[in-house]
Amino acid sequence: MEARKKVAAYARVSTNSEEQLTSYEAQVDYYTRYIQAQGEWDFVKVYTDEGISATNTKKRDGFNNMIADALAGKIDIIITKSISRFARNTVDTLTTVRKLKEKGIEVYFEKENIHTLDGKGELLITIMSSLAQEESRSISENVTWGQRKRFADGKVNMPYKHFLGFEKGTDNTPQIVPEQAEVAQLIYRLAFYRKSPSYIATLLTDEGIPSPAGKKRWRPNTVESILTNEKYKGDALLQKSFTVDFLTKKIKANEGEVPQYYVENSHPAIIEPEFFDLIQYEIKQCRERGLWKSCAYPFSSRIICGHCGGFYGPKVWHSNSEYRSRIWQCNEKHRGQHCTTPHLTEAEIEAAFLIAFNMLLENRDEILEAYEEVIEALTDVSDLDAEQEQLQSEIEIVVEMIRKLIGENTQMAMEQAEYERKYNGYCARYEEGNKRLAEISELRMERIVKRAKIRICMDRISQQENLVTEFDEELWYSMVDYVTVYEGKSMVFTFRDGREVKLSADVWRVV
Structure with a gap:
């Protein structure tokens, strides 16, 4: 049986005039009766603010108490007359809705017929975000708006004292610090080898390399922020955070409350853009497949039981x-799995890799040609780019149609059945397009990553003029995606560019 919902309402009027007070009392009575009439709801209370301007939520004790009670678990659903009655401006509404949504608390805007927890609630947030820009201009200080204007113009600023690899140049644009750039490149290379942020942080600390803030100890979240910051590929996402209130100077992460601007090629790159995208894909794969759990050895998370x-x-x-040695076998054998695959010594894995890689080298000219x-x-991603551009244009049109529809429903009497039909239709188109x-974004990333992997493999093959006679850890990291082991010690090497080399036990045991 579904748990009963704790439901409250919020009512507010802007002045103390007798007419408004009558409206206010009517709202309280209406919502009290409405909520109590619903059999599956428990009435909490009607929170109220009377005779108070909407421009300052600090003076709205009823509103603030309601939000505090909701976040404390006393309310599941909040009902209010309209978006304009809820908070002082679009940014406030959006911030509050997001805060409540994180706790599973729904807001129902009655006039607009919008529930923030259903699929269309996300669309509401998107629409409100698009409206926030002009409103934020009017409620921000001139200095804040001036900063946002610089963002809109694509002017990049960095916290240089805590940013590895860049310093402010003579023309006030970012310029590369070579010795720091080498550290950043090392971090990306280790990530390509599937080393975890914790491993990389420990390595950098042990090597005595100072952190971006000049500290001796590196932290994993510092490494991860470097690995995911687009500025290292020469682009800049501007206004990742914003000042919520110019009086308190409170800063929060921008989740759509104010506009963001993405500037391509805004400054010199430390990491090649294609390699940067590859690392983002690798990080995602490592998280999803748990590849960071064990990364201390070259063969960790790269050998799969067939x-x-x-x-x-x-x-x-x-x-x-004195016979101490390290062998590799399927982890599932210790969890009751009766796998038929054999264990392997490290010497066997190294020998098999040398043969598999040298088989590629024997066909090098044909491969490179x-x-x-x-x-x-x-x-090739041109087909995806064309479809993406068309879809984005269509979505913008749909969003504008929804904004217009909501505006009409707010300003004039509309037949609600017709409004609902149009609204649901637009939302369906929006959700389908998104x-x-x-x-498309996923397919595009997969193709870009595949291109980067092929180029890395081809570069290694072209640089290797002679057959490899000794195991090279860096070559292994660069070339091998994974190795699948089968019964009898036969193996399939899957290289990063997607090529496969199959080795029977008889082929590689002769080494």
């Missing part, structure tokens, strides 16, 4: 004798 699909992990044999053609065929945009 029987159950689990990862191979290291085990120490003869730990207290088709290099550009293969990249173009596999990674769903397809997300699919």
Whole structure:
């Protein structure tokens, strides 16, 4: 049986005139009766503010008490007459709605017939975000608006004292600090090797490399912020945070309350854009597949059991004798899985890799000759870009139609059944377009990442003129995506560019 909902309402009028007070009393009576009449609801109370201007939420004790009670778990649903009655401005409304939504608390705007927790509530937030720009101009100090104007003009500013790799140049634009840029490049290279932020932070601390703030100890979140900051590829997302109130100077992360601006090629890049995108994909994969749980060894999270699909992990044999060695076997064997795949010594893995990589080298000329053609065929994104542009244009039109519809419903009497039909239709188009945009974004990223992987592999192959005779850890990291082991010690090497090399046990055991 579904739990009963705790429901409250909010009523406010702007002046103390007798006419407004009558309206105010009517609202209180209406919402009290309405909520109590619903069998599945428990009436909390009607929170009120009378004779108070909407321009300052600090003076609205009823509103503030209601939000505090809701966040304390005393309210599940808040009903109010309209968006304009709820908070002092678009930014306030949007901030409050998001705060409540995080706690699973719904706001129902009766006049606009909008529920913030349903799928269309997200659309409301998007529409409100698009409205926030002009409103924020009127409620911000001139200095704040001036800063936003600089953002709109694409002028980049950085916290240089705490930003690794850049300093303010003579023309007030970011310029690269070479020795710091090398550290940033090392961090990205280690991430490409699938080393976790914790591992990288420990390594940098042990090497005595100062953090961006000049401290001896690196923290994982510092590493992760460097790995995900678009400024390292020469772009800039501006206004990631904003000042909520110019009096308190409170700053919060921008979740759509005020406009953001993305500027491409705004300054020199430390990391190649294509490689940066590859790292974002690698980070996502590592999180989803748990590849960061074990990254201390080159073979960690790269050897897969062909029987159950689990990862191979290291085990120490003869730990207290001169025959001590580290072997690799399926982790699932220790969890009751009766896998038929064998264990492997590190020498066996290294030997098999040398043969697999050298088999690629033997076909190097043929591979390199088709290099550009293969990249173009596999990674062209022009079709996706065209569809993305068309969809974005259509979504903008739909959003404008919804804004217009909501405005008409607010300002004049509309047949609510007709309003609901149009509103739901527009929302369906919006959601369908956004769903397809997300699919396109994912497909586009996959193709860009594939292109980056192919180029990295091709570069390594072109640089290697002779067959490899010794195991090279960096070569392993650069080339191998994963290795699948089967019964009898046969293996399939899947390289980062998607190529596969199959080795029977007889082929590689002769080494």
